[in-house]
Every structure is written in structure tokens, then in C-alpha cells.
Amino acid sequence: MRQAILDFTKQFDYEPIIENSKSLATHNSFLLTGMGGSHLAADIVKSIQPEIDLTIYSDYGVAPASKEKKTNSLFIASSYSGNTEEVVEAYTQAQNEGITTAVLATGGTLIERAKADGVPYIQMPDTGIQPRSALGLSLLALLKIMGENALLQRVQQLKQILQVPALEESGRILATQLANKTPIIYTSTKNKGVAYNWKIKCNETGKIPAFYNIIPELNHNEMNGFDLQEKSKELGKQFCVILITDEADHPQNQKRMRVVKELYEARSISVIEQPLSGKSPEEKIFQSLLIADWMALHLAELYNHEAEKVPMIEEFKRKIA
Structure with a gap:
């Protein structure tokens, strides 16, 4: 754990890549389902920019919302392992309801399904650390999928600022x-x-x-x-x-x-x-x-x-x- 803390700022070198990006349109509204360490990045985004239209849901399925809200939002299935059962169920619901979807994970079921379904995804590197310790990676991936490139660049600059x-x-x-x-x-x-x-x-x-x-x-x-x-x-x-x-x-x-x-x-x-x-x-x-x-x-x-x-x-x- 000590080494994970000391190495934390190295995460800001990460350059997330969106796969299947051609099917990803620009959105101004977001619905995210994530559990445990997999929604911490979204919590931090809301702390930095409270005005962002981002609904964070930590339960089975997609956050309850009107049909119009779901139609106009990007649903983000966030699971560090890619196997979190609440998030996998949310992905299934989103696909069944025709909600535009993206996936953030290191692998697992969600990445497999995103590949098979042609859904945009970012596969984060699996460095062997716990989800709570991978907050830098998760935050950069989330900002990339949301199109928040200016904030992403600001966050990456923290590598030169933070003295761990x-x-x-x-x-x-x-x-x-x-x-x-x-x-x-x-x-x-x-x-x-x-x-x-x-x-x-x-x-x-x-x-x-x-x-x-x-x-x-x-x-x-x-x-x-x-x-x-x-x-x-x-x-x-x-x-x-x-x-x-x-x-x-x-x-x-x-x-x-x-x-x-x-x-x-x-x-x-x-x-x-x-x-x-x-x-x-x-x-x-x-x-x-x-x-x-x-x-x-x-x-x-x-x-x-x-x-x-x-x-x-x-x-x-x-x-x-």
C-alpha cells in the first residue's frame, strides 16, 4: 500500500483511449452507475465542477430518470474490475432500453460485452492496485469519456504539483x-x-x-x-x-x-x-x-x-x- 501511495502521481501520465469512439456523440448530461471505488472519480468531478449534469447511482440498474432524460444522456457503466454485478445489470438495462452507453473498466464482463456490442469503452490499465488507489486513472478515463478535455489536462498537471x-x-x-x-x-x-x-x-x-x-x-x-x-x-x-x-x-x-x-x-x-x-x-x-x-x-x-x-x-x- 505504501508503494501505491508513493506512485500515485504516476497515474497522471495516463492517456485514456476511447475504443469504438465513432459511435460516441457529444453529451451534456450523464448517468453513471458505479459501486465502491468505481464511483469515486465521479464524486470528485462533482466536487470540482458541481454544475456538471452528472447523476451518480450506486445500486442495481440505471438511475431512475424520465424517458427524455435517458434519451438525452450518456449512460456510463463504471466498474474497475468490469465484473461488479450491480453495474453489469445496469449495462444490460441500458442496452435493453436503447440508452446510449459507454464503459469504464480494466477488463472483465463489461469490456467483453462492450467489444461485442460495439459500445464505446475505455479499458484502463490493470496495475494490480485496489480501485480506491486507482483514482487518478479512473478520473482521467471518466473525464475523457465525458469530453471534459480541459479539466483532464488540468488534472494531468498535478503530477508536477503534488509532493506525495x-x-x-x-x-x-x-x-x-x-x-x-x-x-x-x-x-x-x-x-x-x-x-x-x-x-x-x-x-x-x-x-x-x-x-x-x-x-x-x-x-x-x-x-x-x-x-x-x-x-x-x-x-x-x-x-x-x-x-x-x-x-x-x-x-x-x-x-x-x-x-x-x-x-x-x-x-x-x-x-x-x-x-x-x-x-x-x-x-x-x-x-x-x-x-x-x-x-x-x-x-x-x-x-x-x-x-x-x-x-x-x-x-x-x-x-x-
């Missing part, structure tokens, strides 16, 4: 602060994809429970669960909030985060502020996610967990097969 080894100490310190704690990651709606990425890195790499939520929504419900009283105050001691702040957030949301921190700390809930930093949205996001990678790796080491594999997920897949 220099971020390890920040991740190590965070892991130390989180010892024997359950992280809850809070951020703004705009950065929801960032918080979700942090959560799954804790879950899959660190092998610990972790959760996330969004400001301002949590100010209307979740935070009241931390107004602990004498008989319930012990419940709060296991949690530590990581507050991902962003100077580009709505001013009122920035104020909300400051007040959440104040109220939680007054109730003995640990809060760690983790500001996004960088000159562009994509630099901010990937610098933050690399710190999360290092944090999760050091959490795995702290608890003597193997960091890369996901044995419980694989056991689950065997049981439902």
Missing part, C-alpha cells in the same frame, strides 16, 4: 490523534466527495469504522445527538470529528463549521480541523486525499492491520454469489 512523500507526516500525526477513536468526517456539500473518500480510506485501508456527514444538513439533526448528558456522555468519547474546511465554501457554511467545532469541544468531543489547501480545486482535493491515504496507512499500522486488501468485502461477495 512530504504529506506523510501530516497523515502520521492525524493517525496518532485518532488512536482509539472513531472518525466522523464533516465538510460542506460541495466537498461531499472528499469527505466520502476520507471515510472509505479509513474503512478499507485503516480497517476501522468511520462515518461522514455534510454541513449545513447535519446542523438540523446529527449534531443534536452529541448534546450528551450525564448518563450518555461516555458515548461521545469514542468519536473524533475531522472538519474539512475550505476557504471557497459559502461564508455562512464556514461560520457553521466554526460554531460546530466550538459546540462539540464544549461537550468534550474531539475535533481536528483539516483545511483544504492549493491553488486549484483539483490540487486542494488531491492533496487532501493523499493526506487521508497516509493517515489510513498509519492507522492500519497502529492497529496491526494489513492495509491493502479487503477480506471482509471479498468474503461477503463469496457468500452472495
